Amino acid sequence: xxxxxxxxxxxxxxxxxxxxxxxxxxxxxxxxxxxxxxxxxxxxxxxxxxxxxxxxxxxxxxxxxxxxxxxxxxxxxxxxxxxxxxxxxxxxxxxxxxxxxxxxxxxxxxxxxxxxxxxxxxxxxxxxxxxxxxxxxxxxxxxxxxxxxxxxxxxxxxxxxxxxxxxxxxxxxxxxxxxxxxxxxxxxxxxx
Numbered sequence: 001x002x003x004x005x006x007x008x009x010x011x012x013x014x015x016x017x018x019x020x021x022x023x024x025x026x027x028x029x030x031x032x033x034x035x036x037x038x039x040x041x042x043x044x045x046x047x048x049x050x051x052x053x054x055x056x057x058x059x060x061x062x063x064x065x066x067x068x069x070x071x072x073x074x075x076x077x078x079x080x081x082x083x084x085x086x087x088x089x090x091x092x093x094x095x096x097x098x099x100x101x102x103x104x105x106x107x108x109x110x111x112x113x114x115x116x117x118x119x120x121x122x123x124x125x126x127x128x129x130x131x132x133x134x135x136x137x138x139x140x141x142x143x144x145x146x147x148x149x150x151x152x153x154x155x156x157x158x159x160x161x162x163x164x165x166x167x168x169x170x171x172x173x174x175x176x177x178x179x180x181x182x183x184x185x186x187x188x189x190x191x192x
Contacts, residue, residue: 001026002039004047009035016047065132068107072129072137077101083122083145092118093143098127102139119143 001023005013009030013019018039021030030036037043079097081089099111109129116127122145129137 003030003036004039004043005030005036007035016051018044018047062132062135065135069129069131069135069137072102072107072109072131072139075102075105075107075139077139077141079141079143080146081122081143083147085147087122087145089120089122089143089145092120093125093141094118095127098139098141101141121145 001021003019003021003026005015005017005019008014012021026036031038077098079093081091081093083089095111095114095116098114098116099109102109113130114127115130116125119125122143124140124142127139127141129139131137
């Protein structure tokens with residue numbers, strides 16, 4: 001039985017493909033689920049006309065994707081990330097950060113079409129942006145590690161914090177003095 005697929009079916013074919021399937025599979029699953037229709041002569045003619053009209057639109061979409069890919073191939077990104085002394089960065093650089101940087105450069109790219117492993121170390125990497133099923137752009141990016149410069153000033157500030165705590169201990173006897181002053185006032189009240 002010949003069926004024209006109305007959507008992609010894993011293991012069988014893609015949308016608008018004409019496939020041969022067993023009659024039971026076609027009648028009991030594909031047609032009732034809306035995944036396909038019987039490939040009659042009229043359905044085949046309608047499919048051919050539809051593909052002819054879509055070919056012009058698809059060619060334009062593909063041409064636009066290729067033009068955008070050429071622009072993206074010329075782009076190189078740089079990310080500064082705080083890193084430990086071993087070179088491992090805190091957090092990671094992923095598709096979200098790449099999409100944000102491209103947005104700043106004027107490219108409106110959805111992060112879902114950017115393929116990159118989460119980068120967790122400094123170095124040079126390449127992100128693949130799938131603009132069309134036949135067109136992809138390669139965007140190189142560099143992750144620069146900023147060593148813990150914040151840790152050194154924190155060590156210098158730590159003794160200052162300890163010094164600021166010492167006067168607080170000295171203030172404690174000052175606080176006790178008013179407590180003694182209150183005690184004679186209570187004694188005076190008991191004498192009355």
